Amino acid sequence: MSTGVSEQNLLPPEYSLAYPNVESGLDLAPRLSSPRVYHADAVVVGSGAGGAPVAARLRDAGLDVLLLEEGGLYRTADFVTDPLESARRMYRDAGTSLILGQPPITFAEGRCVGGSTVINGGMSWRTPGRVLQHWDRKLGLDGCDEKSMQGWFEQAERILTPETQHPETIGKPLALFADAARRKGWDPVDNQRNMHRCMGLNNCAFGCPTGAKRSMLVTEIPRALAAGAKLVTNARVDRVLKHRRRVAGVAGSFVDLHGRRQGRFEVRARLVVLAAGARNPPGLLLRSRLRGPMTGRGLHVHPNAKVVGLFDQPLDSWVGTHQAHQVHRFMDEGILMAAAGVPPGILAAGIPGLGEEHGRLMARYNHMLTAGCLVEDSGQGRVRLGPDRRPLMTFKLSSRDLEVLHRGVRLLAEGVFEAGAERVLLPFADLPLLESADELEKIDQRPRSPQGLELMTVHIMGSCRMAVEERHGPCDPWGRVRGIEGLAVADASVIPSPVGLNPMQSIVALALRNCERWIEGFKRQGGNGAVHPS
Amino acid sequence: MAAYSPGVSWRDRRNHGLNDRVLLAVIDALCPHEEPFDFDATSDVLGELKSFLPFLPGALRLGLPAGLALLEFSGLLLPQPRGSGRQRFTRADRDSRRRTLEAWLHGGGIREAMVAGLKALSLLCFYQHPSAQASLGIDWQARADKLTLERARLLAAVASQ
């Protein structure tokens, strides 16, 4: 194709984004003999879906903003297609985190500038009306009804700019599953993804090297920095500082890639916003002795189960975007379904067998269609401090969750057979394979046991939830932590109940909504950079 | 069948500590060796896997050496799956090691969690190995380079209109 544009060094525009006002804790640490002290009006802890838009909005409102991020800054030009390298750089625990319970649930979250938005699949959906109604009517959270939230979703969408997928970027497995879902009357919907001209590379989970994904790294972070906010990377907050019943700032450590402390810092600020992902704020509050009866309780995890269809015909399973359609038809039952492109190394853990048995299946990787279901859970989860004083997550599936998971797996298997699979691999150690659609009933007959069930998740929420009363959540209905002035939460922890679909847009919208209140409060108190000593 | 095959030389084995020797034996048992994966990646996989260990959550990182030691001596201390003799894990042949790992993998508790974790990490490293990717006909980086340029062209064309 000739565009008339010089091809020399031709790169997408995201490659030339500027990141001014950034300092790396690792560059500073060797020169420090005592903790480095920063002063700001507001400090935002974490730069992901909640933190980045809040930092930009606070800066728009004229506050002096410091954004602290435990991970490093990796720009579009730094992204590689090697999942191992990417996981070590950009994932917490290099992607090896677990939610303990029966069964343990594999969990992943980002630890880099832009947080999990840099490594997520880019699905960008508004909170379903049914869920908003629950927050408004059942939980009594004013301003959470669909009408009041409309404006916040619009603002979130101006940042995320969701698009549907160009047809030529959709790989064969995804197209086959969507066709099958249509034949079954499941009305698959085109995915809304925060991207601009996605090319269907499917490197989303390791950073988008084409620049298409509109993660916080290429949207709100450069915008906040250009407006004068300051970002310190490799800076892990360990504690919230307080003076009587008012927040005074935060204290933390400069950390290397392995999380090892290299130096210390303190920030004096009148407004502290925790936006560190639903695992971390409860840990920070507990470590800072800011414990409420519900701190860390009410964690929801959207457990995901997957099936893999084995096809006779080649599907070129590595080609095409990560996800293009979803089945929303069963969301009232708590089930969301989609086919997804999964790289071989990631898929391998869930393929049954060892050694040659495993290898014979994996040799057919390009004949595989992977589809997953996300369950709107009702089980009990919690974040507490582990023996190493770091946050530790536990989750117990409810009997309803088990029932819904089995129903979800059954539907997925039906869909994958309908798409033309010869055999289907299941997420059950005691029922790893269906040889034909005639065997689908074996799923119904399986005892509803959590034992041997393979689950993963990338969505956690609700560990510091917004609630009208303290006995239901540590944050008030505007994300402010009760019992201490000037401390707020802006990440997935405040979500009052599971959203039942990809949560990023809900997080952004709630963060923007709540942030307006914090700005009002800050200004009402004559906020102009005055700092309380710790 | 040799304790390790193909590929890890005696010199390599002598130079590795107990943890590494058990890990090598685990990787050798977990990964396939037959066509189309008939290349030797065991040492590379060990290197990649070890690069993940410092990132493991605290309890896992601290517990792993004890877990590996238990695996090494379980053949002498614990009842074994059918067909596996009473011997150290690293001295057992590949089939016996696979039987032991299968038994741990479906046995529940901490042993299951450890082997599931090792399976996930070893196979991640194995199937992302350049030789495995080549066997599967995958070249993600080349596709990334091509699509990045294509997107740049598309956006430049739009901008110049």
Ligand SMILES: Cc1cc2nc3c(=O)[nH]c(=O)nc-3n(C[C@H](O)[C@H](O)[C@H](O)COP(=O)(O)OP(=O)(O)OC[C@H]3O[C@@H](n4cnc5c(N)ncnc54)[C@H](O)[C@@H]3O)c2cc1C
């Ligand atoms: C692989 C993957 C795929 C996903 N796919 C989708 C999807 O397609 N659509 C969707 O809607 N959602 C998706 N999600 C989930 C979504 O990305 C997250 O729910 C969302 O980003 C969470 O926002 P957050 O602000 O709570 O946390 P994050 O975005 O995770 O940001 C938290 C940031 O805080 C930093 N931090 C943590 N602790 C500290 C500390 N003590 N000090 C300083 N910094 C700290 C972290 O390093 C991190 O960068 C996916 C997630 C993953 C991991």
Ligand code: SF4
């Ligand atoms: S599919 Fe590829 S181009 Fe599209 S967002 Fe993901 S990594 Fe970027």
